[in-house]
Amino acid sequence: MKKHLRKVTFGLIGSLLLTSNIYGAEKGVVNTNILNVRSGPGTHFSVTSQLRRGQEVEVIDSSNEWLKVNLNNQEVFLHSDFVSIIEVPVQEESIVQLQRQAIVDTDILNVRSTPSVNGTRITQLRRGEKLGVVSQSGEWYLVTGPNNIEGFVHGDFIRFAEDKTVLSEQNQVKELIAVVDVNVLNVRQEPNTNSSIIGKTYRFNQLKVVRVLEEWVEIVQTDGRTGYVSKDFTTIREIESFENVDRIRQEVVDYARQFLGNPYSWGGNSLTDGIDCSGFTQQILGRFGFNISRTSRTQINDGVRINRNELLPGDLVFYGNNNSISHVALFIGNGQIIHASNRRTGIIISNIDYGTPYIGAARIIN
Structure with a gap:
């Protein structure tokens, strides 16, 4: 007997399709x-x-002219000449597509192109990021996430919104701050460039956010007055507790470690194909919303200067000769740094006093 094979295709989000072979x-x-x-x-x-x-x-x-059939939960045989075959339509409504919410429940979560550890890694998500769950394939889930990403994640590393803890986290109103990304930023009375300038704010200032518009952010100035700054020149963040800051520091270090052994390239900007010391620190911190400049000499001014005995994981450490900075690394704790060292070694972990003289340190994660 010929099997009647139907392929049912689920139209999912974007260009991703999930197919399932079902016998009628x-x-x-x-x-x-x-x-x-x-x-x-x-x-x-x-x-x-x-x-x-x-x-x-x-x-x-079927076997030649005979049919194997289920009769009263027993397998028996009938001659096919005396049986008319009727195909039962597949009940497509029995195929369940999930429409649920979840959050990432691990520090770094890989999103893959297929439901397998062998699938290409599309991107990575951080703990607490929210996901839309579309469908399930074994232990894997097809999800959508920030910036319209879509792909598969393993179910062990997400929590569903039915969990009371997740619902509580999602229902909390988060306070936002706007971190200034340019040296000087005008504060205007109304959200347009024709409006009067009522103040100025400076790089790394953290401003309480009243509301976020399409191109502008309404903020509270240090004197308590409200005003508007261009959204293009700020980074919007949730106000973090001290515990969350410590968690972010560790996530930064864990993320940086993933690129150990990758090549060094002067002026390069690829964490996988080649990057230099300041490009490495810029991209690692940028992954977590901390925007810093491109060179080691300027990065020391992008944060708060700290003493060596104040170093915490995620801080920047600077090196050079005669007080002229020529190298930057990321402190990872226990007297160690991770850095894009040189063409011979690539991205490595070293002791903080690895060779080139220590000049100073700066804190970006604050």
Whole structure:
């Protein structure tokens, strides 16, 4: 008997498709007055019972002229000449597509192109980021996330919104701050460039956010007055507790470690194909929303200067000769740094006093 194979395709989000091969079920209807039911596929097998015209059976398989059928939960055989085959349509409504919410429940979560650890890594998500769950494939879930990403994540590393803890986290109103990304930023009375300038704010100042518009951010100035700054020149963040800051520091370090062994390239900007010391620190911190300048000499001014005995994971450490900075690294704790060192070694972990003289340190994560 020929199997009737149907391919049901689920239209998902964007260009991703999930397909499932489903066999149409078949039943047989007796088309003769009396039909012998036999224990095997042949007339030499014993007759176990008889069926009458119009009785229905579930067809399992075929062998030459004989049908294997399910009759009263037993596998028996009928001659195919006396059974009419009817295909039962697949009940597509029985295929469930999930429409749920979840959050990332691990420090760094890989999003892959297929539901397998062998799938290409599309991007990575941080703990607490919100996901839309579309469908399930074994232990993997097709999800959508920030910036319209879509791909598969393993179910062990997400929590569903039905979890009371998740619902509580999602229902909290988060306070926002705007961190100034340019040296000097005008504060205006209204959200347009024709409005009067009522103040100025400076790089790394953190301003309480009243509301975020499409191109402008309404903020509270240090004197308590409200005003508007251009959204293009700020980074919007949630106000973090001290515990969350410590968690972010560790996430920064964990993220940086993923690129150990990758090549060094002066002026390069690829964490995988080649990057230099300041490009490395810029991109690692930028992944977490901390925007800093491109060179080691300027990065020391992008944060708050700190003493060596104040270093915490995620801080920047600077090196050079005669107080002229020529190298920057990321402090990872326990007296160690991770850095894009040189062409010979690439991205490595070293002791803080690895060779080039220490000049100073700066804190970006604050």
